[in-house]
Amino acid sequence: MIALFFRDLKLSIRAGGGAMIGVLFFMTVVAVIPFGVGPDLNLLSRIGPAILWIGALLASLLGLDRLFQAERDDGSLDLMLMQETPLLFTVFVKCAAHWAATGLPLVIASPLLGLFMNMSEIAIGATMLTLLIGTPAITFIGAVGAAVAVSLPRGGLLVSILVLPLAIPVLIFGVSAVYAAIEDPAPFLPPLMILAAITLFFAVIGPVAAAAALRHASD
Amino acid sequence: MSENSLAIRKFSDLANPTRFLALADRLLPWLAGLTAVFFVVGLWLSFATEGDYQQGETVRIMYVHVPAAWLSMMCYSVMALAALGTLVWRHPLADVSSRAAAPIGACFTFLALVTGSLWGKPMWGTWWVWDARLTSVFVLFLMYLGLMALNRAIDDPARSSKVSAVLVLVGFVNIPIIKFSVEWWNTLHQPASVMRLDGPTIDPEFLWPLIVMAVAFTLLFFTLHIAAMRNEILRRRVTALRRLAARSAGRGARTK
Amino acid sequence: MRLLAEGLSAKRGEDLIFNDISFALDTGEALVVTGPNGSGKSTLLRVLAGLLSPESGHLKLENAPPEIAHPSELSHYLGHRNAMKRELTVAENLSFWQRFMGDSPGGVGIALTEAVEAVGLPDIAHLPFGYLSAGQQRRMAMAKLLVAHRPIWILDEPTAALDAGADRLFADLVKAHLGKGGIVIAATHQPLGLDQTRELHMKGFEHFAGGLWHDA
Numbered sequence: 001m002i003a004l005f006f007r008d009l010k011l012s013i014r015a016g017g018g019a020m021i022g023v024l025f026f027m028t029v030v031a032v033i034p035f036g037v038g039p040d041l042n043l044l045s046r047i048g049p050a051i052l053w054i055g056a057l058l059a060s061l062l063g064l065d066r067l068f069q070a071e072r073d074d075g076s077l078d079l080m081l082m083q084e085t086p087l088l089f090t091v092f093v094k095c096a097a098h099w100a101a102t103g104l105p106l107v108i109a110s111p112l113l114g115l116f117m118n119m120s121e122i123a124i125g126a127t128m129l130t131l132l133i134g135t136p137a138i139t140f141i142g143a144v145g146a147a148v149a150v151s152l153p154r155g156g157l158l159v160s161i162l163v164l165p166l167a168i169p170v171l172i173f174g175v176s177a178v179y180a181a182i183e184d185p186a187p188f189l190p191p192l193m194i195l196a197a198i199t200l201f202f203a204v205i206g207p208v209a210a211a212a213a214l215r216h217a218s219d
Numbered sequence: 220m221s222e223n224s225l226a227i228r229k230f231s232d233l234a235n236p237t238r239f240l241a242l243a244d245r246l247l248p249w250l251a252g253l254t255a256v257f258f259v260v261g262l263w264l265s266f267a268t269e270g271d272y273q274q275g276e277t278v279r280i281m282y283v284h285v286p287a288a289w290l291s292m293m294c295y296s297v298m299a300l301a302a303l304g305t306l307v308w309r310h311p312l313a314d315v316s317s318r319a320a321a322p323i324g325a326c327f328t329f330l331a332l333v334t335g336s337l338w339g340k341p342m343w344g345t346w347w348v349w350d351a352r353l354t355s356v357f358v359l360f361l362m363y364l365g366l367m368a369l370n371r372a373i374d375d376p377a378r379s380s381k382v383s384a385v386l387v388l389v390g391f392v393n394i395p396i397i398k399f400s401v402e403w404w405n406t407l408h409q410p411a412s413v414m415r416l417d418g419p420t421i422d423p424e425f426l427w428p429l430i431v432m433a434v435a436f437t438l439l440f441f442t443l444h445i446a447a448m449r450n451e452i453l454r455r456r457v458t459a460l461r462r463l464a465a466r467s468a469g470r471g472a473r474t475k
Numbered sequence: 476m477r478l479l480a481e482g483l484s485a486k487r488g489e490d491l492i493f494n495d496i497s498f499a500l501d502t503g504e505a506l507v508v509t510g511p512n513g514s515g516k517s518t519l520l521r522v523l524a525g526l527l528s529p530e531s532g533h534l535k536l537e538n539a540p541p542e543i544a545h546p547s548e549l550s551h552y553l554g555h556r557n558a559m560k561r562e563l564t565v566a567e568n569l570s571f572w573q574r575f576m577g578d579s580p581g582g583v584g585i586a587l588t589e590a591v592e593a594v595g596l597p598d599i600a601h602l603p604f605g606y607l608s609a610g611q612q613r614r615m616a617m618a619k620l621l622v623a624h625r626p627i628w629i630l631d632e633p634t635a636a637l638d639a640g641a642d643r644l645f646a647d648l649v650k651a652h653l654g655k656g657g658i659v660i661a662a663t664h665q666p667l668g669l670d671q672t673r674e675l676h677m678k679g680f681e682h683f684a685g686g687l688w689h690d691a
Binding site: 001002003004007010011014073074075076078079080081082083084 | 524525526542543544547548550552554555556557558559560561562563567570571572574575576577
């Protein structure tokens with residue numbers, strides 16, 4: 001299993017891998033927003049956390065469609081299905097590797113983009129923390145979409161459409177936790193705890209559902 | 220006429236990677252040495268001059284910031300020239316040059332952005348404003364990164380060279396447009412409340428260290444660029460050798 | 476160990492591909508599946524590998540270790556695709572599969588260097604898999620069969636893209652595996668150069684099976 005984790009990590013870093021492209025997409029999306037809403041720093045700092053969250057959500061959907069499709073295209077998926085180790089673990093490890101290669105760079109890049117959005121130190125810290133806790137949930141939800149769409153020829157777009165509605169709770173609680181951290185009356189911990197609960201929940205449900213979908217998608 | 224054809228031959232000699240490697244080996248130590256000398260003098264001058272009465276010591280950031288910003292532009296021009304070389308003259312080293320320049324350009328642009336931020340914090344009270352100049356430099360940075368991603372995504376240089384050359388040229392045309400549109404967009408919302416970097420006329424006190432540092436940075440760029448081109452050529456040779464090894468291994472087994 | 480197939484039939488989508496196939500294989504025995512294109516050879520092998528559930532009939536393993544749920548867990552499957560990543564080197568690919576699959580009870584896989592030597596390509600394990608020619612890639616995929624031990628080999632067109640020399644090399648590998656008490660099931664057009672093999676000739680399914688949407 002550790003071997004699988006490092007293989008996937010290696011693949012995403014090697015030429016043609018999508019690890020850095022996600023961060024680049026994140027930066028571009030966030031950088032485009034001020035052109036749309038104007039360079040008013042007060043406004044930007046107010047909507048900054050939401051923008052970062054939406055950007056991270058879109059960026060983490062980017063490479064998801066290849067999560068299982070690449071394995072299917074070269075036949076590796078067949079061998080993974082045959083093993084004694086439950087497919088559920090294989091899917092979980094693949095998700096973890098995918099998150100480490102694409103989600104974690106987003107978390108690391110978020111403070112930099114927070115500066116561009118003129119966010120306060122507390123807001124930047126809170127955004128980074130919520131992204132760290134919340135983005136794995138997006139990956140686990142996305143794994144289900146990727147597994148469902150694995151045998152479709154042009155599944156990439158479909159994965160995004162399938163996954164985005166499911167990821168809305170993550171967005172809601174992620175953003176509300178950040179705003180709770182900035183604005184005094186609202187408590188910070190409850191939304192953060194719910195966010196963590198969502199991640200843990202999907203860390204179980206996601207691989208189970210994805211494994212089931214993969215079993216039935218093979219032909 | 221003979222002089223002219225000699226010049227052409229010299230130029231096409233450079234197209235031979237082996238000649239280029241030999242030249243690079245001879246040139247690099249000198250360039251590196253010269254760069255070091257200019258940096259020593261430039262840094263000494265930068266710290267010997269007095270601070271600005273308004274900005275205090277932070278003005279010294281300028282000696283790094285302005286040359287880096289200038290190089291971020293020049294590097295893209297070099298890439299555009301190289302892209303033209305790839306598409307029009309099909310010069311084999313042009314693609315190598317363009318490919319080697321992208322990460323260097325991204326580094327200088329990043330340096331310009333970071334030093335600008337560090338300067339902006341005490342001066343403007345914020346790390347970043349969506350000022351026309353800052354924004355267009357940031358867009359330039361994104362374009363560098365995009366080009367690097369493209370170069371990485373296509374691993375076969377024969378295929379990627381033309382494609383990325385087209386993109387570089389489109390970007391080169393696009394840069395003035397971005398710059399002007401951003402200025403127009405920006406003044407619409409926020410009249411010139413932000414202090415502009417190119418605003419104050421520069422006192423000779425600051426001018427000299429700035430010029431020396433600019434020369435030092437330019438030399439640094441050429442040193443790095445030639446070294447990166449050498450690495451790129453060597454990298455391609457290694458790739459070619461590995462493909463050859465794969466082919467000959469098959470042949471060896473067949474005769475067995 | 477004994478692999479038993481009883482009355483297997485399989486569908487792809489709505490179409491019945493084959494019907495009522497039964498065989499029994501003891502250790503050291505090989506089954507060569509032959510037949511024209513479209514006769515369902517690949518489908519049969521995918522059913523045996525557990526990648527497709529049979530429409531009817533079942534697959535059994537006698538005298539198998541008790542923790543094995545399906546024969547596929549004791550099987551290697553070499554399909555049309557090589558299951559190797561172009562971006563990784565051959566050695567990285569092989570060592571990944573070696574560690575990921577592990578060994579079935581009753582044997583150990585051989586070391587990586589021995590495996591690439593066994594397929595006759597000892598010098599190029601350090602190269603990215605994508606640099607190799609189609610035949611070399613196929614041979615490296617066979618090396619994958621050696622690095623992790625599995626008693627049952629299920630091979631779909633194993634010698635496609637191979638030249639005559641590599642064909643013999645592969646036949647030797649299969650013989651060695653059978654000699655150690657393995658079971659081999661291979662679908663192929665070419666003779667594998669094996670003596671003492673059983674043959675299953677698939678004729679394809681001639682009659683229309685009706686099915687859910689038609690009157691029988």
